[in-house]
Amino acid sequence: MKRAVVTGIGAVSPIGNSFYESWQAAKAGLSGIGPITRFDTSEIRWEVAGEIKGFDAGAFLSQKEINRLDPFVHYAVAAANMAAEDAGLISSNSSLITRHSSLNSGGVIIGSSRGGISTLERSIVNSHKSIVEQKNTSRFTPHALRISAYLMTSTTISMASSCVAQKLGIHGYCLGISNACASGANAIGEAYRLVRSGYKGPVLCGGAEAPLCRICVEGYGVSGALSKVKDSSASRPFDRTRNGFVLSEGACILVVENYESAIKRGAKIYGEIIGYGNTTDAFHQTIPVPNGEANAMKLAIEDAGLNPEDLDYVNAHATSTPLGDKTETEAIKMVFGEKSGGIPVSSLKSMTGHMLAASGALEAALTLMSMKEGVITPTINLKEHDPECDLDHVKQTREAKLDVALSNSFGFGGVNAVLVFRNPSFTSPY
Numbered sequence: 093m094k095r096a097v098v099t100g101i102g103a104v105s106p107i108g109n110s111f112y113e114s115w116q117a118a119k120a121g122l123s124g125i126g127p128i129t130r131f132d133t134s135e136i137r138w139e140v141a142g143e144i145k146g147f148d149a150g151a152f153l154s155q156k157e158i159n160r161l162d163p164f165v166h167y168a169v170a171a172a173n174m175a176a177e178d179a180g181l182i183s184s185n186s187s188l189i190t191r192h193s194s195l196n197s198g199g200v201i202i203g204s205s206r207g208g209i210s211t212l213e214r215s216i217v218n219s220h221k222s223i224v225e226q227k228n229t230s231r232f233t234p235h236a237l238r239i240s241a242y243l244m245t246s247t248t249i250s251m252a253s254s255c256v257a258q259k260l261g262i263h264g265y266c267l268g269i270s271n272a273c274a275s276g277a278n279a280i281g282e283a284y285r286l287v288r289s290g291y292k293g294p295v296l297c298g299g300a301e302a303p304l305c306r307i308c309v310e311g312y313g314v315s316g317a318l319s320k321v322k323d324s325s326a327s328r329p330f331d332r333t334r335n336g337f338v339l340s341e342g343a344c345i346l347v348v349e350n351y352e353s354a355i356k357r358g359a360k361i362y363g364e365i366i367g368y369g370n371t372t373d374a375f376h377q378t379i380p381v382p383n384g385e386a387n388a389m390k391l392a393i394e395d396a397g398l399n400p401e402d403l404d405y406v407n408a409h410a411t412s413t414p415l416g417d418k419t420e421t422e423a424i425k426m427v428f429g430e431k432s433g434g435i436p437v438s439s440l441k442s443m444t445g446h447m448l449a450a451s452g453a454l455e456a457a458l459t460l461m462s463m464k465e466g467v468i469t470p471t472i473n474l475k476e477h478d479p480e481c482d483l484d485h486v487k488q489t490r491e492a493k494l495d496v497a498l499s500n501s502f503g504f505g506g507v508n509a510v511l512v513f514r515n516p517s518f519t520s521p522y
Contacts, residue, residue, distance in 0.1 A: 096287040097516075099294070099359040100179025100347030101457045102171040106142030106340050106444050110174060114454065115461050118443060118469040119489055123324040125338050125445050130304045138313045139322045141304050142340025142445030152259070160242040161255065162208030167343035167450075168252035168300035169259055172200075175296060176260055179347040180359055191261055194353065198293035199265030200253040201283050202300055202345070203275025205448040205503070208247025210305040215243050252300045256345075264293050270449075272503025273409075275299050276344065277452030281368035281509055283348040294353070299449030300343035312339055315378065317413060327446075328473035329410035329439035330417050330481040337411040338445035344453035363460040364514045366496075367396030373506025380416060380502060385423035388508035389498065393427070396512040398496065400428045403435060403512075405468060405497040407459040410439035411446050420500065421481045438486040442472045452501030456511055463494040463515045 101111045106124025108114035117124070124142050133139045149158050149166040152173050158166065176182045181192045218238040245251060250268030257266050265286060271278045276299020283297035312318050319326040319336035327338040354361060369391030373384030393400055406424060410417050425432045440455050447454065462468050468490045477485070494515060501509045 093288050094290055095351035096284045096348050096365045097351050097354050098346050098348055098362040098365065098460055099354050100175040100181065101344070101362060102174025102178060103342065103344040103454055103457065104144055104147055104167050104170050105342040105344070105447065105454055106144060109144070109147055111344070111457060115458065118440060118458055119467055121443065121470045121472045121489060123443050123472060125324045125327055128304065128309070131306050136310055136313065137320055138309050138318045140326050140338055141309070142338055142447065143304060144341055161246045161251065162211040163302035164204055164208060164300045165246065165252050165255050167302060167341070168202055168345065169255055171298065171300065171343040171345040172256040172260065172296050175345040175347050179294065180357065181294060181347065182260065192357070194293050195260055195262055197264045198262045199283070199286065199291065199295040200257045200262055201267045201269060201279040201295060201297040202252040202256065203269035203271060203279040203449040204249050204252060204300050205270060205272050205275055206301060206303040206308060207249040207270070209308055210302050211243065211247050213305045213307045215239055256296060265291065265295065271507050271509070272505055273446070273448050274452060274501040274503040274507045274509040275449035277456060277499065277501035277509035277511055278370060280346055280348065280365070280453060280456055281370060281511060284365040284368050287348055287350050294347050294349035296345050296347055298343065298345040298453035301448040301450045302341045303339060303448060304341050309339055319412065325473045327412045327442050329408070329412045329442050329471055330478055330485055331474050332476040332478040334412045334414060334417065336413055337441065340445035340447045342447045342450045342454065344450055344457055346453065346457060361516045363463055363516045365511060366514045367392040367512030369395065369508070369510040371508045373508070375506050378504055380419045380506060382419050382422035382426055384506055385420060385500070385502055385508050386426040388510040389423065389427045389500065392498065392510040392512045398512070401431055403496050403498055404494045405462065405492065406435055406437045407455050407497065407499040408437050408439045409500040409502045411441055417478070418480050420502070421483055424483060432483060434484055436468055436486050436490065436492060437483045438468055439471045440469060442474065452509065455501070456499045459497050459499045460513055463497055463513060466491055466493055468492050
């Protein structure tokens with residue numbers, strides 16, 4: 093079995109338009125949640141989201157490509173380019189871009205829960221307006237509907253992976269994954285398995301989402317999943333007053349490759365992926381159960397060849413829903429037993445909101461940085477501890493020596509993905 097290491101990370105998120113910016117903001121405990129500006133919220137009850145701010149897709153795509161692709165693909169391409177450059181697989185010198193030869197046989201695995209839903213919504217709205225206008229003038233013809241010829245291609249889940257492969261010249265393994273909110277973590281886990289089994293090329297993997305449209309906000313809202321709080325404190329994982337998550341957007345892509353290749357080309361190493369657990373509750377569409385989540389954690393730890401007492405930190409899924417956070421707490425207790433009260437736990441979603449598939453990838457990336465720098469990012473907005481979530485919650489940025497850490501991602505349908513990482517100090521040549 094080959095060893096799978098992470099050599100590059102790129103991201104666009106509500107707390108930064110690069111992974112470095114996102115990491116610095118997370119360490120500082122800064123919130124990226126604010127009023128929704130993408131559409132009029134005056135007629136609905138949910139008014140805040142985690143929007144990306146000041147993002148320039150033109151730095152990565154032509155205007156024609158921007159017009160023809162959904163924003164979730166824009167974010168994926170941007171994050172992938174930054175990750176490839178961070179890994180030393182591409183470099184820019186004036187207008188000349190050079191590529192490492194390993195990209196030719198590389199792979200791409202990107203997850204998304206909602207894909208191009210904002211483009212689909214816009215197309216439906218425009219088509220409805222067109223029909224109304226034409227009927228009012230008695231000139232209705234179905235051929236005049238405002239539907240783009242690129243609607244189907246631009247909104248499919250796999251288009252993120254396909255476009256990343258196209259832009260970076262990757263001709264190997266290519267896969268789009270849709271496994272609800274676990275999709276990004278699943279993509280990293282599948283890349284890990286691919287590299288561990290001997291796949292030659294580097295694999296770019298992670299998650300991308302652009303769900304900030306009215307149908308998504310209302311859809312999650314009427315299901316009871318969203319917070320009705322109207323300020324930046326709306327996302328408050330593990331807090332007694334939590335009442336739902338905050339919907340957000342973004343992308344995070346990691347470069348995963350085998351250790352020998354990384355060392356040979358002098359790449360920096362963020363850390364090693366050593367375990368992956370993928371399970372399903374097989375119980376309910378929206379109600380999670382601790383057994384399924386605990387099983388995924390146990391499988392990931394066993395895959396790493398470790399015991400629960402070897403873990404130093406848990407980056408929790410923790411979306412800020414009453415049932416979700418409680419269930420995850422129970423699952424952590426089932427896995428760690430007596431140690432559960434002493435292992436540090438934190439939730440990035442307190443700052444970013446829930447980026448769906450992109451959250452699992454960004455949380456994995458921040459877990460790697462926490463180990464590399466010895467710093468645990470805080471769970472903000474945690475003011476009143478829920479007695480049913482009695483763990484060691486990190487509320488202020490905390491220094492800690494972390495050798496092995498775990499990152500949880502769970503999703504609707506009872507899908508669970510868990511990743512285990514090891515500190516880069518044992519492998520990094522730097």
